[in-house]
Amino acid sequence: MINEPKEDFKKQAIIIANHTSFLDIIAIGMLHPKIIFLVNDWVYNSPVFGKAIQLAGFYPVSSGIENGLEHLKKKVEQGYTLMAFPEGTRSKTHKIKRFHKGAFYLAEQFNLDIIPVLIHGNSEVIPKGESMIRDGHITLKILDRITPEDSRFSNNYSQRAKQIGAYFRTEFSAFRKEREGATYFHNILLDEYRYKGDTLYQNVKKDITTHKDIYKMVLNTVGKKSTIVHLSDDVGQLDFLLALDAVDRKIISYIENTEYRTLVKNSFIPNSRNITFADSIEATLPFKANALIISATNITEAQLKLMIQSDLNHLIFLKESKHLLATNTLDLGFDCTYQTENMTILSKQLK
Known part of the structure; x- marks a missing residue:
């Protein structure tokens, strides 16, 4: 836990946090013993911990915030801090959805x-819809209190919901x-390749270890909402990394090896992210890409x-594909903005 403000929760407040896993409730609950959660029905009626939640005085938001003002006010007067996940439900990814107004309405009503609180890691350790807990780290970061008088945000709860939502993101x-x-x-x-044959698994593991830094550079270079075309002779590992890093990316991938292309089409990640596997280079042309990534070696100058x-802003050559730079691509409106032994990034020239 990171607690730079040295928050001790002695003064009543409303905690807000992002929500991707049922573990979020447990993580927040460990912050202080006197926290009342505003929860959905599935949590309130859960066969696992529903009874404990009901006995603790948690409030089901389906009953309506306005109908619970008296109950919640008494809890605040008893020294309890309120806690809400303003997204309203768990997200399947680390993307933070629109904030609902309920928590901000209560903060205004009770002058709290x-x-x-930022929760990082739960979306990877046990995301919504999965029951298996993966190895990983969950980290909470407590930010400074936002007082009712904070001039950075409107004093209207409806506007505050939007503004604090943007600040939180x-x-x-x-x-x-x-x-x-x-x-x-x-x-x-690597879980995507664990049951696709040991040789393939070990090859992917070696590749992402060897090229971890250039793959991270690609993630940092390409926009979080970009449309990406990737031409490769790999097995989809970079496509999956791009998708895991940013759910709003649209990825169109052409993998030269037909067997590998079929294999990755039947993986889990393409079913939960916006990835299309094209059967030819020509099939990628209708997509207006913002970034073109090339890690294949059999691309002709004409192609x-x-x-x-x-629409292309970045042209990225990886590994052996750098030999394609012997063509006249540098004369097509791009400047070399980054270069290493295994990577060259060309970016559109600013006019």
Whole structure:
């Protein structure tokens, strides 16, 4: 846990946090013994911990916030802090959804501070819809209190919900950059190949270990909402890393090896992310890519020129594909902005 403000929760407040796993309730509950959660029906009526939650005085939000004001006010007067997941339900990924207004309405009604808590790691350790707990780390970061008088945000609860939601996403994005190193998604990625043959598994493991830094550079270069075309002779490992890193990316991948292409089409990640596996280079052309990544070696100069479209901002050559730079791509409006032995990034020239 990271607690730079040295928060002790002695003064009543409303805690807000992002929500991806049932473990979030346990993690927040460990912060202080006097916390009342505003929970959905599935939690309130859970056969596992529903009775304990009911006895603890947790409040089911399906009954309506307005109908529970008296009950919650008494709890606050008894020294309890309220806790809400303003997204309203668990997200399947680390993407933070729109904040609902209930928590901010209560903060206004009871004149309470808001304490934002960032939860990192639960979306990878045990995401929504899965029962298997993966090896990983869960980290909580407590941010500074937002007082009712905080001039950074409107004094209207409806506007505060939007503004604090935007602030929360910004802080969480920065927190992800702190926590997620080059190997962060490797265990999840390798699970995709664990039962596809030991030789393939070991080859992927070796590749992502050897090239971890250039793959991380790709993740940092390509926009979180970009459309990406990737031409490769790999087994989809970079496509999966791009998708795990940012759920809003649209990835169109052409894998030269037909067997590998079929194999990755039947993996789990493509079913939960926006990944399309094309059966030819030509099939990728209708997509207006913002980034073109090439890690294949059998791309002709003519094919490469066809891929250079007006929406393209980044052209990335990985590993052996760098020999394609012997063509005249540098004359097509791109500057070399990053280069190592195994990677070259060309970015569109600014006009």
